[in-house]
Amino acid sequence: MGDMRRVSVGIVGASGYGGVQLIRLLMDHPGVELAYLGGESSAGKPFADLYPHLGHIVRQQIEAVDPEVIASRCEVVFLSLPNGLACQIAPVLIEKGCKVLDLSADYRFTNLETYTTWYGKERNDRTIASKAVYGLPELYRDRIADSQLIGCPGCYPTASLLALSPLLKQGLIVPETAIIDAKSGTSGGGRQAKVNMLLAEADNSLGAYGVARHRHTPEIEQICSDLAGHEVTVQFTPHLIPMVRGILATVYATLRDPGLVGEDLTTIYSAFYRNSPWVTICDRGVYPQTKWACGSNLCYIGIEVDPRTGRAIVMSAIDNLIKGQAGQALQCLNIMMGWDETLGLPKLGFYP
Amino acid sequence: MGDMRRVSVGIVGASGYGGVQLIRLLMDHPGVELAYLGGESSAGKPFADLYPHLGHIVRQQIEAVDPEVIASRCEVVFLSLPNGLACQIAPVLIEKGCKVLDLSADYRFTNLETYTTWYGKERNDRTIASKAVYGLPELYRDRIADSQLIGCPGCYPTASLLALSPLLKQGLIVPETAIIDAKSGTSGGGRQAKVNMLLAEADNSLGAYGVARHRHTPEIEQICSDLAGHEVTVQFTPHLIPMVRGILATVYATLRDPGLVGEDLTTIYSAFYRNSPWVTICDRGVYPQTKWACGSNLCYIGIEVDPRTGRAIVMSAIDNLIKGQAGQALQCLNIMMGWDETLGLPKLGFYP
Amino acid sequence: MGDMRRVSVGIVGASGYGGVQLIRLLMDHPGVELAYLGGESSAGKPFADLYPHLGHIVRQQIEAVDPEVIASRCEVVFLSLPNGLACQIAPVLIEKGCKVLDLSADYRFTNLETYTTWYGKERNDRTIASKAVYGLPELYRDRIADSQLIGCPGCYPTASLLALSPLLKQGLIVPETAIIDAKSGTSGGGRQAKVNMLLAEADNSLGAYGVARHRHTPEIEQICSDLAGHEVTVQFTPHLIPMVRGILATVYATLRDPGLVGEDLTTIYSAFYRNSPWVTICDRGVYPQTKWACGSNLCYIGIEVDPRTGRAIVMSAIDNLIKGQAGQALQCLNIMMGWDETLGLPKLGFYP
Amino acid sequence: MGDMRRVSVGIVGASGYGGVQLIRLLMDHPGVELAYLGGESSAGKPFADLYPHLGHIVRQQIEAVDPEVIASRCEVVFLSLPNGLACQIAPVLIEKGCKVLDLSADYRFTNLETYTTWYGKERNDRTIASKAVYGLPELYRDRIADSQLIGCPGCYPTASLLALSPLLKQGLIVPETAIIDAKSGTSGGGRQAKVNMLLAEADNSLGAYGVARHRHTPEIEQICSDLAGHEVTVQFTPHLIPMVRGILATVYATLRDPGLVGEDLTTIYSAFYRNSPWVTICDRGVYPQTKWACGSNLCYIGIEVDPRTGRAIVMSAIDNLIKGQAGQALQCLNIMMGWDETLGLPKLGFYP
Structure with missing residues (x-):
């Protein structure tokens, strides 16, 4: 180099x-x-x-x-x-x-x-x-490679779509049952002075916002529809968490086949992201912490199936400012330039 | 006095x-x-x-x-x-x-x-x-008054059931669609020394735990079943939030009548909790912050309907150690003793 | 009542x-x-x-x-x-x-x-x-009782003066050696939107400000001079801490008598604050945490003597918004009205 | 490379x-x-x-x-x-x-x-x-280069000594007036489960510990004595701050020459650390935030002189786990191996 x-x-x-x-x-x-x-x-x-x-x-x-x-x-x-x-x-x-x-x-x-x-x-x-090409390399790697203009995904859509895509693409879930309960650190709100983002207000507190009308909803739905092959509507609810960085998306969806178990999904996810160096599938029973991802371009995905309800519960954790923003843009550039997708990007988080 | x-x-x-x-x-x-x-x-x-x-x-x-x-x-x-x-x-x-x-x-x-x-x-x-009587006064006030033994609810069930009860009791939702995505401060884990509860581990991080198998699930289901009049299974997922106190439960459920709007639910909730001094229904478009509740025995409930998906989204915020534990027990005692339900309990949170 | x-x-x-x-x-x-x-x-x-x-x-x-x-x-x-x-x-x-x-x-x-x-x-x-009378009841109780106009102390001066006063009043220290290193939660900065007070900026960070020129300096010096009987100059440095509430003042001063030990100072402080219900002197070897005070009108004082350096090190912890502001004003009102000094004020913090 | x-x-x-x-x-x-x-x-x-x-x-x-x-x-x-x-x-x-x-x-x-x-x-x-050679490269670079065994400094001594050394080495202060009020994130306490390090205990709180007897005191004194050319005793007080990483040391010392002003000290510090790529002297009136250093091997130093008291006030900020521990060890290795002192070490913090 x-x-x-x-x-x-x-x-x-x-x-x-x-x-x-x-x-x-x-x-x-x-x-x-x-x-x-x-x-x-x-x-x-x-x-x-x-x-x-x-x-x-x-x-x-x-x-x-x-x-x-x-x-x-x-x-x-x-x-x-x-x-x-x-x-x-x-x-x-x-x-x-x-x-x-x-x-x-x-x-x-x-x-x-x-x-x-x-x-x-x-x-x-x-x-x-x-x-323009939607800059989520795990889904659109080839088109990114050939493009001159990339619309980089929002932070919430990145976490949400990486969690949902294998299920939708393989037709494993009933799309309209998908609910994304997302949680973000406050740096996602930017560096503007706002009262509700003051430490004295936001620390030791937690709440939802933009319920049923957050602008990342149509972005998520566009890609879900593309994957499912028909129009998909999803429920997306963001929450503000008293921390600086990190997003966790907890995704719920009803499985078409109630016989699927966690191992099945883990296998399916591992295969789906086989060529995606920035996605890590957690071992069975392990659920991702946002701290694991912070500082790196990684997305950690944890998977569970609840046999009592027939739902898949998928959790994805990213650093909202890296994989959710700047790092992902650079990952796209790597692909556009024909470089290795991991070139120059941080592989290990700050932990702790 | x-x-x-x-x-x-x-x-x-x-x-x-x-x-x-x-x-x-x-x-x-x-x-x-x-x-x-x-x-x-x-x-x-x-x-x-x-x-x-x-x-x-x-x-x-x-x-x-x-x-x-x-x-x-x-x-x-x-x-x-x-x-x-x-x-x-x-x-x-x-x-x-x-x-x-x-x-x-x-x-x-x-x-x-x-x-x-x-x-x-x-x-x-x-x-x-x-x-024993289940000590959630907003649902079982009369039976608590006559009882000698109270099984006080868990912190998550308190927040979850106060959010769900009006919908279930009035038959407004399809019960099996209920998903509770709950978020708690770490004091809910008690005062035991555990590595994952260290500030260095838990601060600036976020994750789910006990997915599909947390012990508060059957407790929530028991009361939901009682309200619905038949066996109900719910999806309950708790998350650990980097803060000391507070629980937010974000509850999703599909409405039976797609014509219901937010105002309708606000009216229904206000009526349901008319005689419950410790529940406050937020104005339309206002979503509760846990900080509002912390330090008081109050439960704040915010309500939204998503006409695109036909779901109700209900958010409840409590102080996990007061309304979720010690304050609620004392509220039960007030009822058992024939005292005013609010006697001696904190009405105003610490804010900020 | x-x-x-x-x-x-x-x-x-x-x-x-x-x-x-x-x-x-x-x-x-x-x-x-x-x-x-x-x-x-x-x-x-x-x-x-x-x-x-x-x-x-x-x-x-x-x-x-x-x-x-x-x-x-x-x-x-x-x-x-x-x-x-x-x-x-x-x-x-x-x-x-x-x-x-x-x-x-x-x-x-x-x-x-x-x-x-x-x-x-x-x-x-x-x-x-x-x-006007300076509204620090532990020093000016009698004058407050007779006054119609109270200038309530700043939050930093409250913590600093409660730590320093017994030493100055009894002539135990060389006044010009007094150094106050103070640490405050961000609520002390008020509810104005400022970039440096955003959670994303102030959380997980720490810094001094107003070094050698913070406006609470002359206020502290005025009272120190009154206690010492001559003009006193002190070193005062405030720091912003990533928390909502609470002030800790760590005070250093050289003892005139190198033979004094911690027990002596504990006795002197206990006597000095004998009639002050809102000041608590910690046991030997115990140092106050701001969390202890938060939510109450209490000031906790911990005392140490370093025989190697001949200095007293005194730490005081208060809730900046209660004993450091609103609670102390109400304590003054109690005195002005002839009520018990503790009337209606919170005696127990939120802990945790 | x-x-x-x-x-x-x-x-x-x-x-x-x-x-x-x-x-x-x-x-x-x-x-x-x-x-x-x-x-x-x-x-x-x-x-x-x-x-x-x-x-x-x-x-x-x-x-x-x-x-x-x-x-x-x-x-x-x-x-x-x-x-x-x-x-x-x-x-x-x-x-x-x-x-x-x-x-x-x-x-x-x-x-x-x-x-x-x-x-x-x-x-x-x-x-x-x-x-063994004491592994603080800014002071002992040459001896580290020739050594086979390095005793890497503690986190507090690193921050304290980088702030104090130019003053001591140049004989600008009265050594026994030096007071170090240090503040650390809780990761300094390690990954052991202890009740006082739980998020529920340590968050939103602040306190001193080890007052007048912390083990980093003799380590600081040994190097101060070496620099001053005679035995020096310092006052060192550590505090636990509700954050994961970072140390700020606020150092107070009486100047021998009361005519020195801030600009003088800034010049002296800049010269002293001229060949030290990991020390950054802040511009006049700028005081370091620990967040600036976190994630990098940098030490930021801010300098003030209080003409009213004749004291220098020097603040240093480091990442306790990098410059205060692992990064500094690697910086020493770079020197021992004859590599560039900055090789492979992070130059830019995580900010925010």
Whole structure:
């Protein structure tokens, strides 16, 4: 790897947690070189004004966002912006030949009406959008390899879909019985000052939010429908957990064949993810802890069958900022570049 | 209240979190007087050896557990012991005329075979056990009033049943679709030294445990079956949350009538709990946070209906050590003594 | 207490943590009646808009702040406002005969130049200010009893001064060697949305702030100087701790007499606080945990002497929102009204 | 680096947090190869029994501890054992030619009487012990390079000494005025089940321990004395903080020259650590947060001078398990092997 050519990479929207994680991961990656950091509100400031502890390492300034300039300096661009902004920048970058990985919701939907319904924004970039590939490598590895524009999945959909996909793909469950009860650390809410995210409010507390109307629902349903081969509606409920990082998705679904046991599902999951180095299936009776995943790009999956109710209960644990965001985007880049899918990504969590 | 006669009360098993909460609540209660603190392993020690910060307030010694002696000094006895011990002590106390409130699982089951199946202990105290009443006042207020022996509910069943009962009692849901995804602070695990409960392990982490086989399942099912009028099986999954106190139960169930909306359920719940001062129904669109309940005997219930899936989603939040344990036992005592159900119990949480 | 006359009480600035704690404590206090809740920015809103979980208990609206109106309805007024506002309202209230307890810094200083130096605000209410008494009952009980206007201490000064006072008053230490290393939960920073107070930032982290220039320094020095009988300068450093509530002050000072041992100091502290029901001196070798104090109005003090260095090391633990703020104000009111100093205040913490 | 020869490394005592961090760091290090994992109590078990989330990555078994066998397979051995055990194993390893890095206290003391006084164990391995070098590279880089046996510093001494050394070495302070108020996450207490380390006990709480008698005191004093050129006594007080990782040391000391200002000290510190890539001096007015350091081998140092008191206040933040333990040991190995001091060590923390 020592003399690998380094690809020039830019980040637009570098000030949030997604941005700072991307920077951390890119600096440890042997194939890339950080060529540009951009942002609107913080343009002109040194990056270290936002994260003083990185001042001795990340010396760049945040630059204004001019797609022409970015395209002239970067082969690859990560967009880490609020929803509705990437779709204003990506078309120019794509036209200029950049590979674009968007961390927002803008390029996740094959049906832009769904986007407009749930995100309340009209879209008129249908041509570009139709070229985007959903950046979940465990499901769409081949299409990612051939794509120039990736709509990286949300953190909740990543955990939810990795837990559900083998069941749906193999037709093992009744799709409409799927219930996803998801739990996330508060870093998923970003680095904006909000009263309900204060430590004094959020610590030692727990609650659901966005019940029956969280925007990650249609994203999960789109992929579930793709896997099932017909329209699927799922129940998705997110909860805020008093911790910094990590997502656990607990997924319930009724098995079509009540004779299936836990061993069967473990075998099926292991086979399904045989070529997926970032998914680890837990041994029988072992259930994943989010702490196991935090700091790594891994997704841990634990599986149980309840013979009394005929349900599968599948639990998946990820680091919401790595496999749920920055790490997964980099995993996609590895695939797009023809590199090993694990290149430069952290394999071992912080534990403890 | 000033000249209320104080009833002499004893606690057997005073060293755990249930014991210390009981002591705190009893000391603020105008109708009782703490006459005895007992425990096996800590007998002979001052209570303050276990909780040094209470040394200036609780001067009692932990005494050995002799039911005859306890009965001679106490009109009321709270048993806060590991499962399988209360049923060895309660018969003598009952015979001597004490009112007994047991915080363990020993007197929660009408069918002792269920107890033996899930707890692995044979029982031969059928006569006494048949007199026990399940101590969930919101459902069994009248029977509690007339009883001498109360099997106080577990913390998870309290949160789960308060969320589910109106739906089951009114026949609004398909019972077998009920899924309870419950989340608890670690104090529910007691004050025993275990590696997985260390702050370094449990903080900033999250996971399920006892999936498809937690012992609170048959307890929940027994009451659900009683409410539904036939045998009900539920899915119950507990999770450990990185916080000290609090339980949130998120309950999913398919509505029989897909035309029901959130307002309907809010009306039904408000009516169901009209005479229950310790249950608060949240306004539409408001979902409970465990922090709201912590420090009080309150249960907050939030209600949502998802018209896309036809499910009710009900969330209940309690303090696992108060409404989920010591406070509820004291609420039962208030009822047994003919006192106001709210007497001496905390109405306002610690917040924040 | 049943037929105690209830004094009408108002709170100006009810929306912060100080306000909500005051409400909680006042509702459990047999001698008062909540007659008025006021605030500038939230005037006209129901209190429950700010704290939805209290909607079923606190039904009042936040009213506009008109001192004449307040005085016509309240015998006692608590001011819980940003620094610089109380001194604009208090004069009218005082003139109308109200007892005023100010939780801000406005009435803590005998020398208003000190206030202006550290808080950057000119003052021209010298006459009123000169009547204010510093509301630390353990030191100024008699003067509080006779006063109409109380400048309630800051949270850090409360913990620091209770730890230092016996040493200074008895002349046991070299005053200028006093170093106070204080640690606070984040609720001390109030309920304002700030990035550094987000759970994602503040959890699992720790740092000092305001080093060598925190505004509680001159407040501590004023009282230390009063006790020592001459000007005293102290070193005070606050730290932000990843927890909601609680302050620990670790105080270091060189003993004048190197022969003093821990037992001597324990005896001296016990005598000093003999008539102070809210101060508890720990047994030898026991050091206070903030968790012990949280939820109560207690201050726990632990004492050590290091014979190798000749220093006393004194640790004090309080709940920053109770003994450090709302509870102490109410303790002062008890004294002003001639009630028992412990009336209506919580004696037992939440533990755990 | 691609074709760097990998040195065979063993870890004795792999089951604790020190062990698991070492494994994590060694697996990311291009110069080493993990050849042996040993432990007494867990011998014969797969490592994954202790840390199930590492089962797919660390496939080794824990082996019995036989120094002859270890020496035959490893060029370098890390000892991560309770105090008093390393000195029974190291002599054989040293004799066989291994490089030994001991993470316990056994080889930290030049004067074994000090060890015996504070640790209560007699020692008769004076010859070996006299060859050990204290493994703080920022002070003893050259001696580490030439040594075969390293006594790696404790976590508290690392943070304390990095903060104090420039002041002592340059004679800028009165040594006996030095007070170190240190704060640590609970992972410093190891992975043993203890009641006071339970999340339910330690979370949302804070307290001092080992006041005036913590065993890291003589270790700090030994190095301070070495730097000052005469015997130095310091005040050291550790506190337990409700977080998993991180240490902050707040150090107070009286300056000899009252005319020194913060800028002066910042210049002096920057010069002192000019060749130390793992120490970062914060800009003026910036104070380190432990979160900045966690996950990296960095030590952040913030500096303030209080002109009112004539004291320097220096704050240092480290990850107790990396720079305070496993990372520093690996930094020493880099030096011993003649590699770059930063080789294979994490430069960027987890943040957030």
